[in-house]
Amino acid sequence: MQSPSRIGRKQPNLAVTDPSASSAAAAAAGMEPELDSTKAAAGNRKHLAMLERLSKRTAASSAGSPEASPVAAFLSRFAAAKAAAETALSACRSSPDGAAASLAAASSAVDDLERLVAEASHSLPPYELRSALAAVSDLRAAHKLAASEIRPKKSFSFRNKSKATKNPPQDPPALPQPPQEQPKPNPDAILPGFGFRSRNGATLVRDLRAANEKDGDFTLADLVSCEVYLKGKCRALYIHKLRDCRVFIGPVFGSVLIEDVERCTFVMAAHQIRIHEARATDFYLRVRSRPIIEDCSGVRFAPHALKYEGIEDDLRDSGLAEDTGNWVNVDDFKWLRAVQSPNWCLVPEEERLPIVDISEVQEKED
Incomplete structure (x- = not known):
């Protein structure tokens, strides 16, 4: 024999006239508020638990993100310092009038880069450290080259002065001597x-x-x-x-x-x-x-x-x-x-x- 609820689902017209079905429906209707409140409380607990899990997952992913890594922080600072050094070296060639000031700025920028690598060397992985050291070495070599390109221009200007003194036709053989003596002193201004x-x-x-x-x-x-x-x-x-x-x-x-x-x-x-x-x-x-x-x-x-x-x-x-x-x-x-x-x-x-x-x-x- 089928229960009233099952009869009600299969034959809706008969469920309305069945007294037992009506009483069962009334009883079910009386329990609905209590069941709804229980389900709501359980749903709230699940929702809060889900939010907590998501919060922990987000915090964990943030803590493990590359942005929070000391190596990533170093690479970011190193890239900025390297760009500053390269810009200063470019200025040495692009603006001859201010070459001396640009050369000093380039030296300071390369020194800053050296200091940055030295301070972070203990915590860097071997590959990153080797790459940073190679970049510093290349920039130092570029600075030396820029300095050597600038210094001959100064000696050439002195040679012009010597030509001015050469105007009296008294000692023409002395002309080659000043340029030979000028390059001999090589002070450490190349690496200030x-x-x-x-x-x-x-x-x-x-x-x-x-x-x-x-x-x-x-x-x-x-x-x-x-x-x-x-x-x-x-x-x-x-x-x-x-x-x-x-x-x-x-x-x-x-x-x-x-x-x-x-x-x-x-x-x-x-x-x-x-x-x-x-x-x-x-x-x-x-x-x-x-x-x-x-x-x-x-x-x-x-x-x-x-x-x-x-x-x-x-x-x-x-x-x-x-x-x-x-x-x-x-x-x-x-x-x-x-x-x-x-x-x-x-x-x-x-x-x-x-x-x-x-x-x-x-x-x-x-």
Whole structure:
């Protein structure tokens, strides 16, 4: 026998005259408000749960988005700084009248780019770091070329003056001599900036505590057979292309980026140190994080061995008063095996430098 509800669905005309169907419909009608409120509450709970899930998903996707990545942030800043340097270099050639000012602006822009790479070097993946370093190197070479193109124009103007003095027909053979003497002096104006560049066999001393560049950035580039002494602290240090040098540096309260060095000795303290293409070189370090090497061979490490009057205050002010012992915890990015990397080792104790006191080393003008 079919229930009244099923009869009502199949035969609507009979359901109206069936008393039992009418009573069942009335009972169902009496429960509708209660059922509707229960369903509404359940629906609200599901809706709120769905909104919460969507909110969490959105927050998670935002946190993992490339815009929030430190690498993406660096690449954005690097692209802007690189564009500024390229614009300044273009101005050197497009406006000869203001070439000197444009050349100085270009040098400053390239220095800013170097500093940006040095500060971010510790957190960048190897590929991004190599690309950034290559871009900086290309811009530095372009700056050198622009400077060399500008400088002969100045010497040519001096040659014109010498032609004016040549008017008296007394000494015609002296004409070739002035142009030969002019190119001989090659000062470091080609690479202006804060640091030492393009020196050979020099003793380079700077007390950063007394200099106008206090707590700034410092650059060492293209040095051969030099001894470098820096007393005081600096924010960042960029080192490029040194051969047979001994370098003693006060605390660096930022990053140190070392690239293309050979047969050198470095004594320094810093928060972060990253080393690329070093060969047969010793590092005496105090460093907050683990030193990183890449494309290196024959490099050795030992504890910090530098002293000068006031170094304790400089170390404390730089957050380097405590020796973490990380000088021995070297990470080789080109050696991913579990065994010890063959590219680095510790300096044997009997070969280590004693504490080097540079308190009496005097500042020199080179």
